[in-house]
Amino acid sequence: MEWTEKYRPRTLGDVVGNNKAVQSLLSWARSWESGKLPKKRAVILAGSAGVGKTSAAHALASDMGWGVIELNASDTRNADAIKRVATAGALNQTFTDTGEFLTSDAGGRKLIILDEADNVHGNIDRGGIRAILDTIRKTHQPIVLIVNDLYELTRHSSTFKTQCLTIKFSSISARSIKPVLRRISISEHVDVEDATLEAIAQRTSGDLRSAINDLQALSEGRSYVGLEDADAVGKRDNRVTMYDAIRTILKTDNIRSAKKAANELDEDPEFLLLWLSENVPIEYKELGDLARGMEAVARADLFLQRARRTQNYRLWAYAIDMMTGGVATAKDKEYRFYNRYRFPMWLATMGRTKGIRATQNSLSHKLTTHCHTSASIARADLIPFYRQMFDLDGAFAVEQTARLELSGSELAMLLGDDRDGKRVQMLMEAAEARETSGHIDPGGLGLAAFAAEEVAEADDEGAGGPGENGKANGNANGKANGNANGNGKGDGGGDGDAGAEEPETQRSLFEF
Amino acid sequence: MEQVWIEKYRPKTLSEVVGQKEIVERLQAYVKIKSMPHLLFSGRPGTGKTTCAIALVREFYGEGWQLNFQELNASDERGIDVVRHKIKDFARMAPIGSDFKVIFLDEADALTSEAQAALRRTMEMYTRTCRFILSCNYSSKIIEPIQSRTAVFSFRPLRPEDVKEYLGRIASAEGIEIEEDGLEAIVYVAQGDLRKATNSLQVAAAMGTKIDDEAIYRSTQTVKPDEIKDLINTALSGDFAKSRKSLEVILIENALSGEDLIRQIHRNVYDLSIKERDKVRLIDKIGEVEFRMVEGGNPRIQLEALLAHFALVGEDIL
Structure with missing residues (x-):
């Protein structure tokens, strides 16, 4: 689930920042409860993306106990329906005739939210604007218009200014964003460096939504996020236009309009393609449209790769045609409803690997030499193999660390830990001790305490491995000794086979 | 268990090599006559190319075999530089206690054709003191002049x-x-x-x-066959969103490469409970996707297109 949805404020009190705006919104809403229709029946919430306009509108409805009808203003075909809903008397509100998009509870007051009322995509015709204005004049239900650019709306008609209350939402300061990120990371059980939160908050320049998206992209599937990880999610100066381009490409069925959207976007085509591959399935619900759309994305990908491989960048033209016109014309159906597009999650995953590429190279070089393989085999087979073995087998980890002279960052990569992490440090020390003493001594460096605890835990879960030996038991404390003996596995200690040579304490060292 | 088993149990002599019986016999013949031509080992990873090369060299030189043996990786360094420098440096030095020394060049098919042409000249220039064993996945990617100057050995996947x-x-x-x-x-x-x-x-x-x-x-990094079957069936049932989610899990959490996954998808098609002709239709598309990945296509994008295609045709097939 997207965190921006999961942590969307449920009440106005939870809306971050813009306190004054929230207050004005609330008092406008109260004016509806006085019994007669208020003078200003609609508000315009104006402000840049991700500052909480939509959240505030929804929270308002929930605080007031109103139902919500959310519509995309550019759906001119809905104008009639909107009007019907808006002007219906309080007593006869049934919406069966307007059907599918009505999410409101039956009865009661309904807050009508018109998103994208500034018509940035130019899809609203004159008639549409007139219909909206007419609706605002006659409505019996509160209306919220949401715009990024106030001027885009008011230039169509000055009536908007006179008929509506305008409330401006300003950017959220990094200082306000950071605590929100902190709170989310805690409830998601992800340990994020303070500096990383700071970095995300700073560079999302007042856009809380993209800050939360960035945090989620970085945290997906991990329990720790360090500062270097933050580089994976770049600055998004073009974020708004990227959303716009995606929307245009998915909504239009005209090749030129789709191409124009891509051309006006100052982005690498590969980046645009990733966005499209993320969002085509969100928009195209018919399977035929989806298959054709994804095929167009795949064809565009091929042209990009061919261009790169042959250094013939003229081929980009075809790649762009396929990802714009190809995707745009893939649909038979017109998708009129408003969709929330999202940042390609995969990109963050890819970005993360970029930062560690140097370590991967040095590590694969060491494995290549040791195991007589090529670098590609080292990456594909050996690194995953070593990762598993390092997790499973402490003795193996110590021996290989010493033998291959693995560095802190190489170990961090194998262990999936931080470079200064406890396990990395312990391994380095144990490997050094093995170098000087010629054998592995898990007890000499304070490892035994961890080892002992781990044996106890492993035993509690009934997950003990085979065997124990004298050395391990001698080093570990009494508790570990007792537990190790209590394992009672069939292939257990003392029968002199090779498996029994493994000190149990070593193995479980890495299971925390 | 402190050592890596692939090294610990790598056969030290040719007779210990498993499978590849014909190849081993021919190599043993070289040992007997104490001479060998340049060799080209082609075959999939893990079929014994490196093992045979090392075992052969050990049998040629006995103790101290490493002095006359150099292992190089064509995909490690940047293409032609390997040939220009490392190979020449090693080839130039006289062999120790033998007529020739051996260079093992792994992933020779990673060299561009220009680099291969340069390699060919080097092979000829030092042919009196140096033998090459070139290793590759596909011999077709090795230029003709090199193929014709080497004895070609095809390593089959092990039975x-x-x-x-x-x-x-x-x-x-x-x-x-x-x-x-x-x-x-x-x-x-x-x-x-x-x-x-x-x-x-x-x-x-x-x-x-x-x-x-x-x-x-x-x-293993390999996904359970069931997971692949589920992936295919979910897509065919028309639930693209869910199949895409599983794809992500397989590619990211199980760290399976796109090419590995497409091969497993291929293998699973035979067992689907659909008409035989429809299996062929799916395989045709799967082959196209693998080809695109080999061509450099982004595996995830190509696989998603495949799943979307499955979702569409699944309506007629199931």
Whole structure:
């Protein structure tokens, strides 16, 4: 689930920042409860993306106990329906005739939210604007218009200014964003460096939504996020236009309009393609449209790769045609409803690997030499193999660390830990001790305490491995000794086979 | 278990090599006459190319074989530089206690054709003091002039019985027991790649539980066949969103490469309960997607297009 949805404020009190705006919104809403229709029946919430306009509108409805009808203003075909809903008397509100998009509870007051009322995509015709204005004049239900650019709306008609209350939402300061990120990371059980939160908050320049998206992209599937990880999610100066381009490409069925959207976007085509591959399935619900759309994305990908491989960048033209016109014309159906597009999650995953590429190279070089393989085999087979073995087998980890002279960052990569992490440090020390003493001594460096605890835990879960030996038991404390003996596995200690040579304490060292 | 088994149990002599019987016999003949031409070993990973090269060299030189042997990787360094410098430096020095020394060039098919042309000249220039063993996945990617100057050996993926024999050797040396279904599972995931087989056995052994099919599937990056089957069926049922989610899990969490996954999808098509003709339709599309990935296409984008296609045709097929 997207965190921006999961942590969307449920009440106005939870809306971050813009306190004054929230207050004005609330008092406008109260004016509806006085019994007669208020003078200003609609508000315009104006402000840049991700500052909480939509959240505030929804929270308002929930605080007031109103139902919500959310519509995309550019759906001119809905104008009639909107009007019907808006002007219906309080007593006869049934919406069966307007059907599918009505999410409101039956009865009661309904807050009508018109998103994208500034018509940035130019899809609203004159008639549409007139219909909206007419609706605002006659409505019996509160209306919220949401715009990024106030001027885009008011230039169509000055009536908007006179008929509506305008409330401006300003950017959220990094200082306000950071605590929100902190709170989310805690409830998601992800340990994020303070500096990383700071970095995300700073560079999302007042856009809380993209800050939360960035945090989620970085945290997906991990329990720790360090500062270097933050580089994976770049600055998004073009974020708004990227959303716009995606929307245009998915909504239009005209090749030129789709191409124009891509051309006006100052982005690498590969980046645009990733966005499209993320969002085509969100928009195209018919399977035929989806298959054709994804095929167009795949064809565009091929042209990009061919261009790169042959250094013939003229081929980009075809790649762009396929990802714009190809995707745009893939649909038979017109998708009129408003969709929330999202940042390609995969990109963050890819970005993360970029930062560690140097370590991967040095590590694969060491494995290549040791195991007589090529670098590609080292990456594909050996690194995953070593990762598993390092997790499973402490003795193996110590021996290989010493033998291959693995560095802190190489170990961090194998262990999936931080470079200064406890396990990395312990391994380095144990490997050094093995170098000087010629054998592995898990007890000499304070490892035994961890080892002992781990044996106890492993035993509690009934997950003990085979065997124990004298050395391990001698080093570990009494508790570990007792537990190790209590394992009672069939292939257990003392029968002199090779498996029994493994000190149990070593193995479980890495299971925390 | 402190060593890497693929090294610990790498055959030291040609007679210990499993499978590849004809190849071993020809190589042993070279040892007998104390002479060899340049060799080209082609075959999939894990079929014994490097092992045979090292074993051959050991038998040629005995103790101190390393002095006359240089291992290089064409995909490691940047293409032609390998040929220009490292190879020349080594080839130039006189062999020690022998007529010639041996250069093993792994992944020779990673060299561009210009680099291969330069390699060909080097091979000729030093042919009196130096023998080359070139290793590649596909001999077709090696330029004709090199192929015609080398004795070509095609390494076949190892047969299940060869894989089992080798694993049996390791198991008895390590004193571990492998369940029958565990053995079958290793054969399945390894697909004739002995390196993969050995690695998954070592990981499974390190897990300290019974070595059965469950342990093996957990030990390998390979996804369980069921997961692949679910992926295909979910897509065919028209639930693209869900199949895309599984794809992500498979690619990211299981760290399976796109090419590995597409091959597993291919393998699973035969067992689907759909019409035979429809299987062929799916395979045709799968082949197209694998080709695109080989061409450099982004695996995830190509696989998603495949799933979307499955979702569409699934309506008629199921």
